[in-house]
Amino acid sequence: MEAEIKWLDNPEIFRVNQLPAHSDHHFYRNYVEWQQHKSSFEQSLDGQWQFKFAQTPQERVKDFYKVDFDASNFGHIKVPSEIELSDYTQNNYINTLMPWEGKIFRRPAYALSQDDPEEGSFSEGKDNTVGLYLKHFDLNDELRGKQIRVRFEGVERSMYLWLNGHFIGYAEDSFTPSEFDLTPYIQDEDNVIAVEVFKHSTASWIEDQDMFRFSGIFRSVELLAQPVTHLEDFTLKPRVADNYRDGELAIDLAFVGEQAGNVHLVVKDHDGKTLLDETKPVTEKVTVEPHEFKDVHLWDNHDPYLYQLLIEVKDAKGNLLELVPYQFGFRRIEISPEHVVLLNGKRLIINGVNRHEWDDHRGRSVTMKDMLSDIHTFKENNINAVRTCHYPDQIPWYYLCDQNGIYMMAENNLESHATWQKMGAVEPSYNVPGSVPQWREVVVDRARSNYEFFKNHTAILFWSLGNESFAGDNLVAMQQFYKEHDDSRLVHYEGVCHTHDYSDQIPSLNKENYLPQGETHDYRDELSDVESWMYLPPKQVEEYLKNNPDKPFMECEYMHDMGNSVGGMGSYIKLLDKYPQYFGGFIWDFIDQALQVKDPISGQMVMRYGGDFDDRHSDYEFSGDGLMFADRTPKPAMQEVRYYYGLHK
Numbered sequence: 328m329e330a331e332i333k334w335l336d337n338p339e340i341f342r343v344n345q346l347p348a349h350s351d352h353h354f355y356r357n358y359v360e361w362q363q364h365k366s367s368f369e370q371s372l373d374g375q376w377q378f379k380f381a382q383t384p385q386e387r388v389k390d391f392y393k394v395d396f397d398a399s400n401f402g403h404i405k406v407p408s409e410i411e412l413s414d415y416t417q418n419n420y421i422n423t424l425m426p427w428e429g430k431i432f433r434r435p436a437y438a439l440s441q442d443d444p445e446e447g448s449f450s451e452g453k454d455n456t457v458g459l460y461l462k463h464f465d466l467n468d469e470l471r472g473k474q475i476r477v478r479f480e481g482v483e484r485s486m487y488l489w490l491n492g493h494f495i496g497y498a499e500d501s502f503t504p505s506e507f508d509l510t511p512y513i514q515d516e517d518n519v520i521a522v523e524v525f526k527h528s529t530a531s532w533i534e535d536q537d538m539f540r541f542s543g544i545f546r547s548v549e550l551l552a553q554p555v556t557h558l559e560d561f562t563l564k565p566r567v568a569d570n571y572r573d574g575e576l577a578i579d580l581a582f583v584g585e586q587a588g589n590v591h592l593v594v595k596d597h598d599g600k601t602l603l604d605e606t607k608p609v610t611e612k613v614t615v616e617p618h619e620f621k622d623v624h625l626w627d628n629h630d631p632y633l634y635q636l637l638i639e640v641k642d643a644k645g646n647l648l649e650l651v652p653y654q655f656g657f658r659r660i661e662i663s664p665e666h667v668v669l670l671n672g673k674r675l676i677i678n679g680v681n682r683h684e685w686d687d688h689r690g691r692s693v694t695m696k697d698m699l700s701d702i703h704t705f706k707e708n709n710i711n712a713v714r715t716c717h718y719p720d721q722i723p724w725y726y727l728c729d730q731n732g733i734y735m736m737a738e739n740n741l742e743s744h745a746t747w748q749k750m751g752a753v754e755p756s757y758n759v760p761g762s763v764p765q766w767r768e769v770v771v772d773r774a775r776s777n778y779e780f781f782k783n784h785t786a787i788l789f790w791s792l793g794n795e796s797f798a799g800d801n802l803v804a805m806q807q808f809y810k811e812h813d814d815s816r817l818v819h820y821e822g823v824c825h826t827h828d829y830s831d832q833i834p835s836l837n838k839e840n841y842l843p844q845g846e847t848h849d850y851r852d853e854l855s856d857v858e859s860w861m862y863l864p865p866k867q868v869e870e871y872l873k874n875n876p877d878k879p880f881m882e883c884e885y886m887h888d889m890g891n892s893v894g895g896m897g898s899y900i901k902l903l904d905k906y907p908q909y910f911g912g913f914i915w916d917f918i919d920q921a922l923q924v925k926d927p928i929s930g931q932m933v934m935r936y937g938g939d940f941d942d943r944h945s946d947y948e949f950s951g952d953g954l955m956f957a958d959r960t961p962k963p964a965m966q967e968v969r970y971y972y973g974l975h976k
Contacts, residue, residue: 330487330494332384335449335528338436338759341769344496346476346506348779349560349581351722355650356469356554367469368649370550372477372520377461378404380415384450384525387457392489392521398461407481409690410458410524410543412922420920420937422537422946425745427454427527429944435532435746437765438757449527458543460522466515466550474553474584475513477520479505480721481546485528489521499530499769502718502740503776509550532759533770536717536742536794538683538691539920539937539950545692546721554648556584556609556640561651563636563783564815566617567625567659571672574623574657576603578615580638586610588648591639596624597632609640625671626656626785628711629976631732633785654729656785660817662856668817668879668910670734670788676903677734677911678972679712680705680954681884684720687923687934687957698724700959701917702731708954708965709972714883714913717742717794719777728786735786736819736883736913739773739805741793748795753825753843761799774805778812789857791883792820798850806854821861821883823854833863833870859883861915865898872906882912889952893964900971911975914968920950921957934958 334340354368355361379401381387390396404413411418419426427433431454436445449455466475479486483501487494493512498505526542564577580590586609594603603618624632633654640649661669668675682701684693698721704710712734715724719740728735747755760766774792781787790809792802802820809818826849829836858871858878862885871880886893893914902909921934934957938945951957954965 328494330497332450333446334497335455335485335525336436336444336446338529338765338769340497341499341530341772342497344507345498346508348503348776350562350783351725351780352558352561352651352653352783354558355652357647357650361650361652367467368552368554370467370470372462372464372548372550373406375403376406377401379459380410381457381459383453384455384457387523388459391459391461392492392523394492394519401459401461404458404460404543406460406462406544406548407546407692408543409541409545409692410456411539411541412690415458416456417942418539418922418940419942420539420945420950422949423535423744423748424944425531425535426540426944428745430454434757435759435763435766436529437763438746438759438761449525449529449531452527455525455527456542457526458524460524460544462520464518464520466513466518470550470552471515474557475509476506476551476553477509477548478551479544479546479548482522482524482544483526483542484530484534485525487523491518499528500740500773500776501530501534502720503773504722504780506551529769532746533741533743533766533796534718535744535746537744537949541690545690553584554640556582556586556588556642556648558590558638558640558649558651559583560779561638561783563653563655564617565655565657565785566815567623567657567671571625571659572622574620575617576615576620577617580613580615582609582611582613582640588640588642591641593637595635595637602634620657623657626658626732627670628732628734631730632656633729653783655783656729658785660788660815662817662879665907666876666879667907668857674907675734675788675910676975677712677881677913678710678975679714679734679736679911679913680710681714681716681913681916683716683916683918683920685918685920685957687921690922693721695723697959698727702727702733704955704959704961705733706731708969709976710968711972711976712736712913713917714738714791716916719781722780725781725784725786729784733786734788735784736789736791737777737781737787738791739770739777739793741770741773741796743796747797753841755797755843758797758799760801761797762801767801767804770801771804771808774808778809782813787816789817789819792818792854794821796822798823798826798854803850803853817856819857819859819883820855821859823850824858824860827851829871832874832876833867835870836867857881861885862887865895865902868899868902868909869906872902872909876908879908879910881910884915885912886914887952888914888916888954888962888964889948893954893967896967896971900974903975914954916953918953918955918959919957920953923958
């Protein structure tokens with residue numbers, strides 16, 4: 328198969344030869360490696376890569392991936408990093424618009440007509456910058472002779488991959504890991520991996536988040552070797568009984584490689600007591616039937632108790648081939664007949680924040696130090712929940728939330744704001760994904776990836792379909808996927824509020840401000856287990872709560888923290904004491920998107936926001952609406968948050 332640049336224009340081609348998503352578990356050769364947090368099955372490709380930047384697809388070097396290519400005129404770039412922050416091209420911050428509006432006329436493929444594929448829209452785009460990456464490497468000794476895959480943790484926005492001159496695959500979905508099998512073409516020595524990264528493709532229409540529009544390999548890259556028999560995927564199904572005291576655990580496992588030997592599973596509590604000990608022969612699919620746990624220690628924000636699962640994969644002689652450790656908890660989230668959200672049988676209150684991944688020097692290429700700092704800030708300020716706005720985060724963040732009892736709303740990488748809201752008006756004439764057939768599979772695939780990678784994380788209480796993408800049959804298909812695969816969590820989506828007439832529930836609400844003109848299909852009964860709004864004033868929230876609410880209510884974004892704000896927070900908090908159907912919300916947002924740069928006049932390091940880089944379009948300081956400055960210094964508003972969130976810890 329040869330790579331085709333026209334895939335950039337086609338919403339129905341979003342992955343080629345990409346391996347299916349699976350559980351995000353680590354695997355080790357033995358217990359010593361686990362204790363040292365270093366697996367000999369992994370080899371990092373982070374570091375300096377050769378790099379060439381092209382302003383347009385037509386200007387790119389087209390045969391750079393060939394083994395005899397002379398790359399002596401290539402520069403270098405650090406992986407992971409953002410291309411824009413390596414001084415190859417201009418920074419650009421945008422909130423609701425597309426970056427090409429007013430410059431290049433585009434419409435999403437098939438959105439206005441089934442006869443309009445928008446051919447050449449991005450493959451010939453004059454604004455579609457390209458990054459060409461080359462990395463030479465030898466395989467570590469421990470990886471040689473094994474099945475080898477490469478995992479890209481995050482690439483914005485569309486990537487083509489070659490190894491030793493052979494085309495390997497193509498991927499979109501910037502914030503979800505992409506894995507490819509390298510085995511047919513891998514060598515022990517003198518390998519060259521080539522990656523072509525395009526800033527824009529059809530994925531750009533559904534990655535219109537309020538943020539700086541970066542590109543490049545901005546998360547880590549690693550090689551992964553498979554032992555002879557490898558646990559490819561597993562699904563944990565911990566359940567809490569109706570008495571909220573006992574529990575049960577079932578496990579589904581999927582293996583690749585040789586179907587021989589045994590798999591040994593053990594579950595231990597904090598005292599080292601063995602609660603489950605089971606051995607089964609390895610087959611392609613292995614099921615551990617529900618095992619009863621008496622008097623389980625329930626997981627929550629105050630007591631994030633996790634049990635230790637150990638999965639040992641052994642060959643026919645009993646030799647350990649692979650060790651998979653995983654921590655999980657028992658917790659139960661549900662909606663009562665009175666429309667109250669319950670966690671472990673008790674009312675749940677969300678003291679949450681929306682959190683972009685951000686570092687004031689590295690952009691969205693955040694570090695473990697950043698993540699640990701954020702967890703500390705959460706704990707210090709009574710923040711008990713996070714919405715991963717508006718994409719999946721780096722994998723370690725999910726483990727940190729498990730370990731620290733942070734309730735998660737795990738959001739898909741989806742926002743299409745510019746396709747349905749124009750100059751503040753709700754006008755979905757060319758909204759995607761909407762109900763456009765050609766956009767269905769790409770968003771269902773994003774739901775699938777989000778679920779498969781993170782399904783075993785106890786901290787996730789809500790799956791979120793995405794952000795500010797209006798509604799439609801394709802969003803319904805995403806929700807159906809979650810419902811078919813996971814009945815242990817709730818599904819959230821806010822955009823459906825734009826399809827329902829709330830005249831009876833919120834009489835003072837002017838429907839012209841949130842409903843499109845003309846008739847539209849009402850998706851409220853098909854989307855979202857909870858009533859979710861953004862920035863609905865407290866008086867109108869109370870109207871909803873007074874009028875016999877049929878869904879529990881939350882603000883997925885509220886208390887927009889720009890400038891001297893958050894002063895009215897008490898009006899929302901009072902509602903928590905009056906109405907059990909109200910369960911809080913997520914402040915917008917946690918940290919400023921700003922970059923530290925050296926001012927050419929003063930010579931001082933200063934913060935720069937949207938519009939400070941001669942970027943147009945820009946919403947200027949709108950990128951600065953966090954509870955913390957971009958250097959992670961708390962703003963005065965954090966004191967207000969700490970006080971009010973402390974009232975319902």
